[in-house]
Amino acid sequence: MRGFDYQRAHDVSGALALLDADPEARFLGGGTNLVDLMKAGVERPVRLVDVRELPLAQVELPQGGGLRIGATVTNSDLAAHPEVRRRYPALAQAVLAGASGQLRNMATVGGNLLQRTRCAYFTDVTKACNKRIPGSGCPAIEGEHRNHAILGASGHCVAVHPSDMGVALTAFDAVVSYQTADGPGELPFSDFYVPVGDSPHRETALPPGALITGVTLPPAPVAAHSRYRKVRERASYAFAIGSIAAALDVHDGVVGDVRLAFGAVASRPWRAREAERLLTGAPADAESFAAAADAELAAAKPLPHNAYKVDLIRNLVVAVLTELTEEAVR
Structure with missing residues (x-):
C-alpha cells in the first residue's frame, strides 16, 4: 500500500x-x-x-415526522435506534443484513453510501475495468458475471452496487445532505447515484470536494409496515445476490400505498416504480404481486449466467408482499 x-x-x-x-x-x-x-x-x-469526530453522529426526529441521520452515525447505532426500528423497520433490517457486527461498529452512514462495487475485476488491478480505468473494457460481460446486473447496465459496465442500506433508503425517498466550500446542498436519493451509461467511473452526482453530512427520511406512514429481505450464497456475512425493501399498506384487501426497491440487480439501488404504479389500488394478492414484478422486470437484460436473478426477484416480491399483507389483516 x-x-x-x-x-x-x-x-x-x-x-x-x-x-x-x-x-x-x-x-x-x-x-x-x-x-x-x-x-x-x-x-x-x-x-x-x-x-x-465531526458533530454528525446523531439520529434526530424532526417535528413534522421522518428522521434525520448524521453522516457519522455508525451502522450499529442506526440499526439499534428505537425510532429507526419503529418507523422504518426495513432500514434497520437492511443494516443488520449488511455486514458483521465488527464492521457495523466501524462503518458510517455516509461511508456506506459511497462504498464501491465488489466486482472482482474492479478490485483486481491486473484486470481491465472501465470503472477503475475508463476505456479499458469490461471483462465481466464475457467473463464471470453470475452476481452482476440485470437492470440498468450498459456495454461499459455490468457491476452491481453492494449497499443493503441504500436499498431501504431508496424505497423511502431519502435525501442526502452535503457540504462544499461553496455551501450546503441536497440530492434526492433518486438522483444521488448516476446511471452507469458510458461513464461507469462516475458513480454519484456529488460535486467535487463534497462531504456528506447526513440523510433525511421524509415522513412515510407506510414505512412502519416494511421489511428487508436479502438472499446470499451463504448464511453468514456475504453480499446479496438479490434483495428487496418493501412497505405495504392494505385496506379491505386493496393496496393503498406500496414501496419497492431491489438490491444487487443494478449499478445502484433500483426503485421499482412501475411495479408500485401497477400495485396501487390493485388487489393485495399473489397474482397482482407477480404481475407487478413481471412488469418491472420486463426491462431486465440478463447475461448468460445471471438470468436466475429475474426469477429470484420475482419470487422475493411475491413472498415479501404476501407476508406483509398477511400481517396487515391479523
Missing part, C-alpha cells in the same frame, strides 16, 4: 479546507471499504482526512 498522510478533522469547515488544499485527498469514515481498496491498489489517495 502506498504511503499517505493522515489528518483528523474536528468540524465540517476544517474537513472541507483540508480536502480543498489537496484534491487527491479522501475523506475517511470507518474505512471498511476505502482501506481495503487502498490495500489492493485500487484507491491511492495521498492524504486521508478522518471525519469520524
